[in-house]
Amino acid sequence: MKLKFNRWTEEEFMKVREEVLKQWPTGAEVDLDEAVAYHKALPDHKNFAKKLIDAKEKGITLAQPRAGVALIDEHIELLNFLDEKGGADLLPSTIDSYTRQNKYEECERGIIESRRAGRSLLNGFPGVNHGIEGCRKVVESVNLPLQLRHGTPDARLLSEIMIASGFTSNEGGGVSYNIPYAKSVSLERTLLDWQYVDRLIGWYEEQGVSINREPFGPLTGTLVPPSMSNVVQILECLLAAEQGVKNITLGYGQCGNLVQDVAAIKSLREQAEEYCAELGYENMMITTVFHQWMGGFPEDEAKAFGVISNASVTAALSGATKVIVKTPHEALGIPTKEANAEGIKATKMVLNLLEGQNISDSEELNAEVDLIKKEVKAIMDKVAELGNGDLAVGTVKAIEQGVIDIPFAPSMYNAGKMLPARDNQGKIRYLEVGNVPFSQKIVDFNKSALEERAEFEEREVGFQLTVDDIFAVSKGKLIGRPE
Numbered sequence: 476m477k478l479k480f481n482r483w484t485e486e487e488f489m490k491v492r493e494e495v496l497k498q499w500p501t502g503a504e505v506d507l508d509e510a511v512a513y514h515k516a517l518p519d520h521k522n523f524a525k526k527l528i529d530a531k532e533k534g535i536t537l538a539q540p541r542a543g544v545a546l547i548d549e550h551i552e553l554l555n556f557l558d559e560k561g562g563a564d565l566l567p568s569t570i571d572s573y574t575r576q577n578k579y580e581e582c583e584r585g586i587i588e589s590r591r592a593g594r595s596l597l598n599g600f601p602g603v604n605h606g607i608e609g610c611r612k613v614v615e616s617v618n619l620p621l622q623l624r625h626g627t628p629d630a631r632l633l634s635e636i637m638i639a640s641g642f643t644s645n646e647g648g649g650v651s652y653n654i655p656y657a658k659s660v661s662l663e664r665t666l667l668d669w670q671y672v673d674r675l676i677g678w679y680e681e682q683g684v685s686i687n688r689e690p691f692g693p694l695t696g697t698l699v700p701p702s703m704s705n706v707v708q709i710l711e712c713l714l715a716a717e718q719g720v721k722n723i724t725l726g727y728g729q730c731g732n733l734v735q736d737v738a739a740i741k742s743l744r745e746q747a748e749e750y751c752a753e754l755g756y757e758n759m760m761i762t763t764v765f766h767q768w769m770g771g772f773p774e775d776e777a778k779a780f781g782v783i784s785n786a787s788v789t790a791a792l793s794g795a796t797k798v799i800v801k802t803p804h805e806a807l808g809i810p811t812k813e814a815n816a817e818g819i820k821a822t823k824m825v826l827n828l829l830e831g832q833n834i835s836d837s838e839e840l841n842a843e844v845d846l847i848k849k850e851v852k853a854i855m856d857k858v859a860e861l862g863n864g865d866l867a868v869g870t871v872k873a874i875e876q877g878v879i880d881i882p883f884a885p886s887m888y889n890a891g892k893m894l895p896a897r898d899n900q901g902k903i904r905y906l907e908v909g910n911v912p913f914s915q916k917i918v919d920f921n922k923s924a925l926e927e928r929a930e931f932e933e934r935e936v937g938f939q940l941t942v943d944d945i946f947a948v949s950k951g952k953l954i955g956r957p958e
């Protein structure tokens with residue numbers, strides 16, 4: 476099928492669907508009409524999309540952990556612990572790495588070995604292998620809305636099974652689950668596969684079942700300039716809206732300077748709504764999600780709580796609809812359920828203390844919002860030009876040419892010419908723009924901000940700033956000052 480931005484016809488979708496459902500035996504269990512009836516029988520408090528709308532209307536920030544283990548009963552126990560002991564507002568099912576690479580045979584072995592070992596030998600929940608019956612047991616055994624969170628370039632079968640099972644939100648996107656997660660999967664392939672996922676959710680929407688979609692905001696989680704991650708979010712928002720998705724949560728990974736992070740969320744929300752209106756998508760319900768620090772964490776648990784609490788302050792003050800919670804075991808690996816619950820409790824304590832507060836408009840905040848929007852517009856205009864108006868084709872070309880360039884990405888298709896670094900207040904700036912099509916004025920602004928830091932640190936502007944910033948937080952600072 477040739478990549479084009481336009482909405483897939485139902486015939487196109489159903490034709491591809493026949494092949495998708497054959498990829499693993501559990502695919503045969505999916506019956507869309509039966510699934511619609513199942514969803515309509517679910518209570519409202521278990522619908523992710525509805526809970527997000529309610530939070531947006533109330534102006535509150537919901538807390539959601541990541542969590543996933545191999546076996547169904549243990550996974551249920553984990554999720555209920557995070558609800559009852561942690562106070563989670565929304566629940567995940569973090570999917571294991573084999574499933575993310577469509578390696579369902581390995582999942583099967585992992586499930587058997589986990590049963591034998593009496594503990595999870597997979598780093599997440601293998602939803603395809605557990606099938607509708609297993610996933611529905613999770614849905615019926617927990618009391619909060621459920622979202623599948625993963626990092627899957629081809630999530631078509633996984634989405635079919637878990638959405639049909641009663642999960643009401645799905646994370647990911649054609650760029651955000653390729654560039655940071657895959658080494659050599661073509662963008663054209665992933666954009667097509669995520670158009671399929673969005674068309675599936677558009678189909679549910681047409682039947683009156685609202686399913687939330689959440690493009691993955693942080694990308695590589697390493698010094699990603701806010702305008703660059705916002706461009707990816709807005710493109711995935713428009714790609715999803717074109718396929719009929721209505722309820723979308725756009726994401727952003729904390730960078731560390733409070734004003735820049737608040738500006739990033741504010742400009743993301745405003746600009747996404749502007750682009751949706753410009754392209755004629757009506758009745759869109761756009762919310763935002765703030766990811767707590769995605770970079771290196773301190774091993775010391777007290778310091779880790781400092782990182783988690785600091786991130787919770789920004790999440791609250793940014794007005795984000797949701798915050799994705801980290802745990803004090805982040806530097807160690809998969810957290811225990813107790814550590815996971817502690818991360819949520821610390822987060823909710825901060826959210827509660829700051830409820831109703833935000834940082835008021837200031838010259839610094841408005842200038843940052845204005846700059847982010849201008850940088851986003853420069854890239855978006857180029858994407859449209861490269862695609863001759865087709866944003867899907869334009870996205871592929873923009874990545875090929877480094878117009879969209881995600882720092883430190885594993886994908887061989889990512890140009891890797893753009894370099895970021897922090898300025899003297901810790902805001903992320905463009906050290907090298909590579910082929911990112913900014914005006915000279917914007918290039919010069921970014922450069923001068925970095926020159927100000929270099930002068931303060933009595934060193935040259937250069938790649939060493941970037942290197943020092945990458946390791947800074949795990950060493951207990953935001954800005955990588957010379958030692």
Ligand SMILES: CC[C@H]1O[C@@H](n2cnc3c(N)ncnc32)[C@H](O)[C@@H]1O
Nearest residue numbers: 541542543544569598599805809810
């Ligand atoms: C996007 C990366 C994030 O996902 C987290 N993560 C990955 N798998 C799991 C898991 N199975 N349980 C809890 N957290 C997890 C990881 O700690 C990191 O913070």
